[in-house]
Amino acid sequence: MSTEAQILANRLNAQKSTGPRTIEGKAAVSQNAVKHGLLAERDVISFESPADFDQYREQLLDELSPVSPMESILAERIVTLSWRLKRAARFQNQAIDALTADQTRSPLAKLTQSLSFNVADKPLRGAAGFNGELALGRLAVKDFANAKVLDRLLMYERRIENSLYKTLLEFQRLSIAKKLKGEF
Secondary structure (H helix, E strand, O other), X not given: XXXXXXXXXXXXXXXXXXXXXXXXXXHHHOOOOOOOOOOOOOOOOOOOOHHHHHHHHHHHHHHHOOOOHHHHHHHHHHHHHHHHHHHHHHHHHHHHHHHXXXXXXXXXXXXXXXXXXXXXXXXXXXXXXXXXHHXXXXXXXXXXXXXXXXXXXXXXXXXXXXXXXXXXXXXXXXHHHHHHHHHO
């Protein structure tokens, strides 16, 4: 239980830290919780180019050619989801590169690399099927399973992909329905 002196000290200390006061400071701290941007409310996050997104958006909207308000809503959703799907792929590639880079620095990775060179030069007796690739594969499986980074990224990718496909199907269904109404 806290003493009266501790409670008073906490209250006085809390008066000193009131957070950012400028517009720039508030904008900066608003991004503190953004970890990967796969669930971001905005289409373009801080490390992406708004110009690239605008160009991508225009290309997709030209291809989809929405003609009604509902088609426009669905087309915008398709743009957003497909952009996030591209982001998920970038994150997966970067995560694999980061995990690989971390692995090459570890003492266990250096030992595994030396084992793979020894195996290539002189096959070990009694180690049927063992080679350098298998040792690195075991190391990767162990480390990737513990980190669960790739599993989580794959889960986000699947969710985005499912939403994208559902939206595409709805857009196509709506387009076909409008064409059929126009024919009769």
